[in-house]
Amino acid sequence: xxxxxxxxxxxxxxxxxxxxxxxxxxxxxxxxxxxxxxxxxxxxxxxxxxxxxxxxxxxxxxxxxxxxxxxxxxxxxxxxxxxxxxxxxxxxxxxxxxxxxxxxxxxxxxxxxxxxxxxxxxxxxxxxxxxxxxxxxxxxxxxxxxxxxxxxxxxxxxxxxxxxxxxxxxxxxxx
Numbered sequence: 001x002x003x004x005x006x007x008x009x010x011x012x013x014x015x016x017x018x019x020x021x022x023x024x025x026x027x028x029x030x031x032x033x034x035x036x037x038x039x040x041x042x043x044x045x046x047x048x049x050x051x052x053x054x055x056x057x058x059x060x061x062x063x064x065x066x067x068x069x070x071x072x073x074x075x076x077x078x079x080x081x082x083x084x085x086x087x088x089x090x091x092x093x094x095x096x097x098x099x100x101x102x103x104x105x106x107x108x109x110x111x112x113x114x115x116x117x118x119x120x121x122x123x124x125x126x127x128x129x130x131x132x133x134x135x136x137x138x139x140x141x142x143x144x145x146x147x148x149x150x151x152x153x154x155x156x157x158x159x160x161x162x163x164x165x166x167x168x169x170x171x172x173x174x175x
């Protein structure tokens with residue numbers, strides 16, 4: 001057993017005693033009642049279970065939760081799909097996913113949303129050339145699996161959010 005403390009969507013939790021082999025997915029769902037994180041393949045390949053980990057340097061990254069022990073997140077701040085909406089209002093990314101019908105069954109949506117959010121935050125720190133946008137979105141999202149084959153709509157939704165915010169990309173001739 002190990003005692004862990006973790007911040008989830010801005011709320012501190014713990015200390016909580018957890019088994020060494022307890023996955024973060026099980027911790028979130030069973031200990032905290034955070035059910036937006038899904039259990040898909042169980043081997044870290046589909047990434048429907050991906051959450052956002054906020055690093056001390058201000059950057060963020062996604063992590064699968066099905067294969068990573070909860071104890072690995074001790075002292076960390078993480079975000080789940082439940083953390084995207086603020087004040088009852090959907091984020092621009094969530095609205096774009098809805099407007100583009102970017103999901104069918106919805107099982108993989110949380111992982112795609114979290115990965116796309118990390119991409120948006122990275123672009124806010126380091127904008128890219130407009131010509132590199134499609135490739136950059138593909139590189140960010142292509143590791144995620146969708147059993148309903150909704151990939152194009154996910155990519156279109158993310159592209160529209162990026163293009164709606166000129167701070168995320170460099171227009172031709174920009175420094």
